[in-house]
Amino acid sequence: MSTSPIPAADPPPGRDLARLFAPRSIAVIGASASPDKAGHAMTVALDDFPNLHPVNPRAGRINGRRAYRTVGEIPERVDLAILAVPPAAVARTVAECARAGVGAVLVCSGGFAESGPAGTALQDELRAVVASSGIRLLGPNTSGFVHPAARARANFMPSVGELRPGPVGIIAQSGGMNLALSFLLHADDIGISLAVGLGNAVDVDFVDVLDHLAHDEDTTVIALHIEGVRDGRALADAVRRATAVKPVVALKVGRADVGDFARSHTGALTGDWTLARAALRQAGAVVVDTLGELVDAVAALAHRRLPALFDPGVAVVTGQAGPGLLVADRLRATGTRLPPLTESTTARLAELLPPLTYQRNPVDTGRPDTTFPQVVEAVGADPRIDATLVYTLQEAGTPDTVAHLAEERHACTVFVTGGLDRDVLPQRTALRAAGIPVYTAPERGVTGLRALLDDAHARALGRMSAIVVPTDPTGPAVPDRGALDEDQAKTVLAGLGLRSPRRIVASTHARAHAAMAELGNPVVVKLCDARVLHKSDIDAVHVGVATRADLDHALRRIDAAGIDASPRYLLEELAPAGTELIVGAVRDASFGPFVLLGVGGVDVATQAPPAVRAAPLSRAEAREMYRQLPEPVRAGARGRAPVPEEETITLLVGLGRLMTENPHVGEVDINPVRATAEGLLALDAVILPHRSPDRGSTSHRG
Amino acid sequence: MSTSPIPAADPPPGRDLARLFAPRSIAVIGASASPDKAGHAMTVALDDFPNLHPVNPRAGRINGRRAYRTVGEIPERVDLAILAVPPAAVARTVAECARAGVGAVLVCSGGFAESGPAGTALQDELRAVVASSGIRLLGPNTSGFVHPAARARANFMPSVGELRPGPVGIIAQSGGMNLALSFLLHADDIGISLAVGLGNAVDVDFVDVLDHLAHDEDTTVIALHIEGVRDGRALADAVRRATAVKPVVALKVGRADVGDFARSHTGALTGDWTLARAALRQAGAVVVDTLGELVDAVAALAHRRLPALFDPGVAVVTGQAGPGLLVADRLRATGTRLPPLTESTTARLAELLPPLTYQRNPVDTGRPDTTFPQVVEAVGADPRIDATLVYTLQEAGTPDTVAHLAEERHACTVFVTGGLDRDVLPQRTALRAAGIPVYTAPERGVTGLRALLDDAHARALGRMSAIVVPTDPTGPAVPDRGALDEDQAKTVLAGLGLRSPRRIVASTHARAHAAMAELGNPVVVKLCDARVLHKSDIDAVHVGVATRADLDHALRRIDAAGIDASPRYLLEELAPAGTELIVGAVRDASFGPFVLLGVGGVDVATQAPPAVRAAPLSRAEAREMYRQLPEPVRAGARGRAPVPEEETITLLVGLGRLMTENPHVGEVDINPVRATAEGLLALDAVILPHRSPDRGSTSHRG
Incomplete structure (x- = not known):
């Protein structure tokens, strides 16, 4: 030795x-x-x-x-x-x-x-x-x-x-997943530049290999398999560096994990899995749900990358109506926009196709004949169309179509075909060589196209978000002394421009009566105590208190809750009616701070899941969160005030900065924020300190 | 000639x-x-x-x-x-x-x-x-x-x-889909007994071919592709007849279709696609989302059918931790129960496996060695386990495993494997011959196992629901004279045992004052008019009316809405606090009547989608609807009353009978039903007539 x-x-x-x-x-x-x-x-x-x-x-x-x-x-x-x-x-x-x-x-x-x-x-x-x-x-x-x-x-x-050499770089947390994915790609005739299983990652980790593959000439797309990560922020930054150069597709495991993240209301609305996915997507990755989707997304992105597109229009051209309908249905169900074609395109199609076929979007050619390539070309040239999915069953005559599509690769973004392997495989080789990904199941083609569109959208959003570091003065400093009660939290939030109803904190019954006299009745009377997250659960919220007797009753109920021998009372003007939202922020031990926006109300846990973005976030990203609110809520259905778009965006961006600039803050829970005719009002708020990272440790598996 | x-x-x-x-x-x-x-x-x-x-x-x-x-x-x-x-x-x-x-x-x-x-x-x-x-x-x-x-x-x-002969019968609405599916099955080495494209179905339709295939000896599983159907009830009945004999898997296209079904609040909560899927599932079909899932479900059900199982327990045994974790995550995310193994099984595994491996559920064997078949057998024999998914990558030694699994087919329900086709394909043949479906992508194996479990659950539920024709007297007759106003609707619903707050209808201001005196204040004052579906939108609902002046104000506001020159007023006792639900029924032109149950409240459109079942429905089916309510709603979180299970089930079953026995009723909308400490109360209700079937015509495609 x-x-x-x-x-x-x-x-x-x-x-x-x-x-x-x-x-x-x-x-x-x-x-x-x-x-x-x-x-x-x-x-x-x-x-x-x-x-x-x-x-x-x-x-x-x-x-x-x-x-x-x-x-x-x-x-x-x-x-x-x-x-x-x-x-x-x-x-x-x-x-x-x-x-x-x-x-x-x-x-x-x-x-x-x-x-x-x-x-x-x-x-x-x-x-x-x-x-x-x-x-x-x-x-x-x-x-x-x-x-x-x-x-x-x-x-x-x-x-x-x-395993054959090829364009796909794989970074899998698990060595077994590295192999499983490599073999699935192999079965689809897709080669590998480098496939790495990280295992326990004592030294070489996601960030190292991502940076390595970003600069590796043989790699045109990177596939990630992620279970849990110690430093999610560093991972997201590495993904951001890599996606500037080439696409990244990520599969995050752990959807069904509940974890110990349910410590308060806002935290309970989401989990690590959702946060990690949001962070990866914001960093530019295409995020998928299954190993098969990972294969299908990689198969598309290995061969081409669309230009940055914020809101792409997609066309479907099909030789058979049934499969075309299935593809169009699935595209729409995954949020894809299929605009009607322009009149000049429709006029051109009328020349090319028999009168019985459907010539809008999707375009059904009937069984494809010799005009099929011209139809695809005409649709691809439509100014409303950024990407075209073409479907045909393999029939006599299609080989010419394929040769033509391969020449005119700009017209066909993704090709889906049905038939015997002996007919399909030679076509797949020819089309892939021309940069056109090929699938044999309709939904797999949709996954491939969605990967191209998601990558293009992420880059467009990234450009709109290029400057996330604000140039204006920093946001409000949050005192670092544990949980903030409602009064303190609202004071901090006022620094972000978020208003609240006029309020007075009273430490005795007599001062509470004086406060009501000053505020004018009716008022809301609440316990003011940072230790109580759900005041209404202990009968410590009294709305519409209008008389001295009402107030005495409310104060006695709050006293009876027994939280403190000498409780403090928060008296507040009654807020005008409006639409209730929940706005919050949480700090993930691995991926750092996130901002949330959802529909509010008492039964918030039964609502659709909130929008989530990693902080700091740009106005463009905050606008996407706003647009995730259900339309009837945004528009203020039923005579209620609409939710103001720019003011909401400003609040979300500000909350993101608050989290970024105050690392001791673990969670902000503003529930509800009420959108009134006069703008947003915080009706309740709490700010909690960051707990030491006793969670989020990486679980390593072979 | x-x-x-x-x-x-x-x-x-x-x-x-x-x-x-x-x-x-x-x-x-x-x-x-x-x-x-x-x-x-x-x-x-x-x-x-x-x-x-x-x-x-x-x-x-x-x-x-x-x-x-x-x-x-x-x-x-x-x-x-x-x-x-x-x-x-x-x-x-x-x-x-x-x-x-x-x-x-x-x-x-x-x-x-x-x-x-x-x-x-x-x-x-x-x-x-x-x-x-x-x-x-x-x-x-x-x-x-x-x-x-x-x-x-x-x-x-x-x-x-x-195309090769085999066990799968296909009935596709579209001829193109018939071929696309046949070729996808062929690529997975699955043969066909009969593959039919119905086209415009002037004569031979779904029902004819379903009945034919149900009695065809060569067919062990039936695959359906459905776009739209003229007579959904007849289709559901044929599916019920077929699933009594062999499994049926259905792909319903049209998720993204909005249709013209949004004529009132309850109707807007769901669409044709959801209703059709609910009806097919109730008839015993396994309902899938994509063509690929149709292939994977059929691949499992072609080879085996589990016994009827109401709430099966599933185990995962894996040779590699990463893929096993992925499979377990996806199973849990699709609602599968993975119970911990019994102590005696765990003890047996401790003898068979090295100490470092995870031996609960999922069971991670580390790289599979010679004890692997015994591990699978021990897990399969656990009394808590009804089905086992086994995962291994192809490594040296696994061929013996496969031979052993094929012999002990009861122990392995679904096998998922990764590796080269040259290694995997011979195993696939051997295992399929033994009745074990084989997949190469984890989520595809999960789809196959879910198909087996869904089929087993549907049969168990079918047995519990065997008698859906009630033996007690028929439900309330609904007058056939157009839309019923709130008062009339509540009278009808009282016949189902659903209570409402005490109420009086008044046709003049003076009578309204007398009614308030009789009911005792405060009261709720509403417009009573069948033409107005959303009374609060026109300021025609006034809650907490406590004084004569308040009442005059409320009546004047209702008059000002201008619906009727002499409006009728409904005065009602104030209901106690509680948890709000929406309960309703709709009649689909094709599939007939359905019952709905969801979370109520003003923002009902933003809530999670409601549970839906075709009527008539059994108590077992209604209980499944009840259990689809979010747990915090059922349990009555935040000090509110829980939702009473049996009373809710009785209401749902009764509403189903009302729809079945009154074909002129098109829609029932009880929004909200409030669950109070004293039971369910209907706070608002409307019953609408059935419109002539000017929708639901079949769209036929090639």
């Missing part, structure tokens, strides 16, 4: 991952000639890698190659060492590699933090070695990575050798 | 479709030797059908067979005639076929009702010929049908000849 000292980490370790993912020489430490050892499988998997060096204390020959007793004995510089040693020996072996000048190590074995306290200690030891030596480490507890173009298959599973 | 008279329809035409779908002899009328004619393509498509007879006025030989000048000249009995003649000649040719004793005709060509008034006239003529002759007709405007086992491919598309 080499006894040379660990080289000083000078210069500090670069973030470059070339020696890890594109190694010129690989050592397998723990290589073995016996087939039941992991070290054997790895040696075999890398059989066709030229500079492979087995390391085994007994030396000799393994799988036809000379084995070395230690990594230090290998005569050439080793870029990557793959460790097939027991967990307890990993940290020591990594230190040895660092001393020998190895660039990076891969640790596949489990038995670290995912397995309990003893494993956590081993992982801490490993982390210390990595930090002090500057060596890069992938894992532990991962299936490794696959880099087909470099023949580097650092993975125990033999069939990964069949 | 034969001039013999049309044979008398005596005995009346049976509903048997054997001569159509399993013909022993076929004539192609309009057969042609020139390759650009449809009649040529059809002759070629049927090339290997033994008893094929081309018919062409010029006779001669076509595609090597003797052609006859007329169908009457064919010497043997013709079961099926396929017409390749222009639309205007179709009715005449069908009549000729009927005279010649032909059993059934297929008309593929379009140009009928789907194309405008002239086509509608041709279709009416065709319908008359079919009705008077008793001949069966499929189409017009369809791609035909495929019956692979009989080599009967009555379809213009040549590649349908490749």
Whole structure:
């Protein structure tokens, strides 16, 4: 074993991952000639890698190659060492590699933090070695990575050798998901630039690999599989850097997780999963729901990226009415706009198509004949249309159509076709070569098109949001002394321009009577105590108090709630009628602050889910939140005041800044905000401190 | 041309479709030797059908067979005639076929009702010929049908000849969808018993083919593609008959259709699509959202059907944690119950698995080794588990696992696997042969398992609902004289046992004052007029009227609304506080009456969608509706009264009977029903007459 000292980490370790993912020489430490050892499988998997060096204390020959007793004995510089040693020996072996000048190590074995306290200690030891030596480490507890173009298959599973080079970079939190996704892409004839399973991510994490793939020339699209992340903000920033260059598609697991996030009303309205998705979407990622959707989205974005489009118009051209109707229905159900074609396009279609067909949008050609390519071209040229989905069943004559579509790639954005594989597959190859993604199931084509549209929309929104750092003075400072009661919270919110009804806090019954005299009756009388989140639950909210007797009754009820021996009372003018909203903010331990907007009222938990955006947010992003309110609420149905758009946007943006500038604030809950004829009014509010991040720890899995 | 008279329809035409779908002899009328004619393509498509007879006025030989000048000249009995003649000649040719004793005709060509008034006239003529002759007709405007086992491919598309015989019967409203689905099943190596595109369905429709397939021995599962149907009730009844024998999976198109159904508040809460899906689900069908889900559901149900299970417990066993987590997340998100395993199962797993793995539910085995089949068996034997989804990536050793799973088919309900096709496909064949459906994408496996569970649940619910015809006396008769005002509606609803606050109708101000004196103040004062659906919109609802001056003010405001020169006033006791629901019923032109239950309040349009069931409904079905209410509403959060379960169920069942027994009632809107400490109270109600069915006409497409 080499006894040379660990080289000083000078210069500090670069973030470059070339020696890890594109190694010129690989050592397998723990290589073995016996087939039941992991070290054997790895040696075999890398059989066709030229500079492979087995390391085994007994030396000799393994799988036809000379084995070395230690990594230090290998005569050439080793870029990557793959460790097939027991967990307890990993940290020591990594230190040895660092001393020998190895660039990076891969640790596949489990038995670290995912397995309990003893494993956590081993992982801490490993982390210390990595930090002090500057060596890069992938894992532990991962299936490794696959880099087909470099023949580097650092993975125990033999069939990964069949994976083809291609445009998709994969970063999966789980090594198993990395493989599952790679094989699904392979089955759709889509190749891989680099597929990485992060495992416990002691060193190399999402951010490192995202930055690496963003600059990797072979990668045209990046696929992410995310379970939980320690630093969601850093992930979102890396996604933002990457999407400036190439599209990113993200699958976030954990929809059904409830977590321990339900600590107050606003928090209970959403969960980690929703917040993470909102943050990823804002960072420019296309967010999908299933592994199949991940494949379909990647299949589209690997081949083309639309220009930035804020509100794209989509056309459907179909050779068969039934499937065309299905596609159009699904597009509409996913929020896609299918505008009617212009008159000049319709006139052109009337020349090209028999009179019985439907010639608006969707355009039904009847069984496609020789004019089909011209129909697609005419529709694609319509000024209202930014993207066209074309459907045909494979029939006699369609091969010419395909050749023509491939030439005129601007006219057809996504092609969906039905038929036998023997007819469909050659077309798929030709069209993909021309940059047209091809699907055989209608909804899969819709997923592909939606991915192109979502990516285009995110970039358009990103441009509108380019400056999120405000140039005006900073927002209100929030006192850092725990929970703020309603009076204090409303004072803070007034600094954002959010008004409240005129109010007086009284500490005795006599002062409360004086306050009512000053405010003029009727008034609202409430307990003023930061410890009580739901005052009406304990009968501590009394609306329409109009007489001295009413007031005495209300004060006695508040006293009877028994929260405090000498409670404080908040007396407030009665607010005018209006539409009730809930506006709030929460701080996620991983992804940072978020702003929420939803429909208010007592039964807020039964309403449609609120709109959520990560803070800070731009006016364009806040406007999207406003537009997510149900239309009858925005418009103020039933004679009530409409919700003022610009004032609401200003409040949301301000609340985002408040969260960004006051990291000690954990949650703001303004429930309700009432939209009245005179504008927005906060009727109740509470501001809670940020709890220490005792949640949000990453759960690592193999 | 034969001039013999049309044979008398005596005995009346049976509903048997054997001569159509399993013909022993076929004539192609309009057969042609020139390759650009449809009649040529059809002759070629049927090339290997033994008893094929081309018919062409010029006779001669076509595609090597003797052609006859007329169908009457064919010497043997013709079961099926396929017409390749222009639309205007179709009715005449069908009549000729009927005279010649032909059993059934297929008309593929379009140009009928789907194309405008002239086509509608041709279709009416065709319908008359079919009705008077008793001949069966499929189409017009369809791609035909495929019956692979009989080599009967009555379809213009040549590649349908490749479709293999198998267990799936398809009934598609659109001929294009019939083909698209057939090819998607083919790509998944799933064969077809009979695939039918109904087209305009002048004669043979969903009901005919459902009844046919329900009794077809080769069919183990039926797939439906539905756009719109004329008689949804008859369809639902046929689905109920079929699901008693074999599973039915339905894809209903039209989610994004808004329709003209928004005529009042309750109606606006839902659409045709939702109603149709509710009716199909109640009839026992598994309802899916996409064509891909239709394939995945059919793939599961073609191979096995679970016993009737009301609330099945599901386990996940996985070889890789990441994909297992994804599967479990998706199962939970789709409402699947994953109970913890019993202690004895956990103890058995502790013997079989290394200590680091997760052994509850999901069960993570780590990379699967030789104990994997025993783990699956132990989990499958757990008394809390009714179905098990197994996931593994293909690795060395898994073939044995598969062989073992195939033997122990009771232990593994659905198998999901990742890997290369060359590894996966042989396993798929072996497992399917053993009745275990196999998928390569996690969410597709979840769709398959959900289909098995939904089918099992529907049968369990069906048994609980077996007697939906009530044995107690009939419900209240509703007067058939147009819209009922609030007073009349509440009187009718009282007959269902639904109480309302004490009320008096007054026709003058003086009588209103007397009514207030009798009721005791404060009261609610409302306009009583069946023409006004939303009284509060015109300031015609006044709550908390406590003084004579208040009452005068309220009456003047109602007068000022100007609905009637001498309006009637409804005075009512103030109801106690409670939880507000909306309860209603609507009558769909196609699927008949439905009952709705949702969360009430002013902003009802912003709430989660209501529960919907077709009427009449059983108590078990009504209980499922009740359980769809958000939990905080049911439980009466915030100190309000809970919603009484049995009383709500009784109201829903009664409302269903009211709709069934009073076909002139179009809609009942009880908004709100308030759940108080003393039970349910109707605070407002309206009953509207049924409009003539000027909507719901079938849209037929090719």
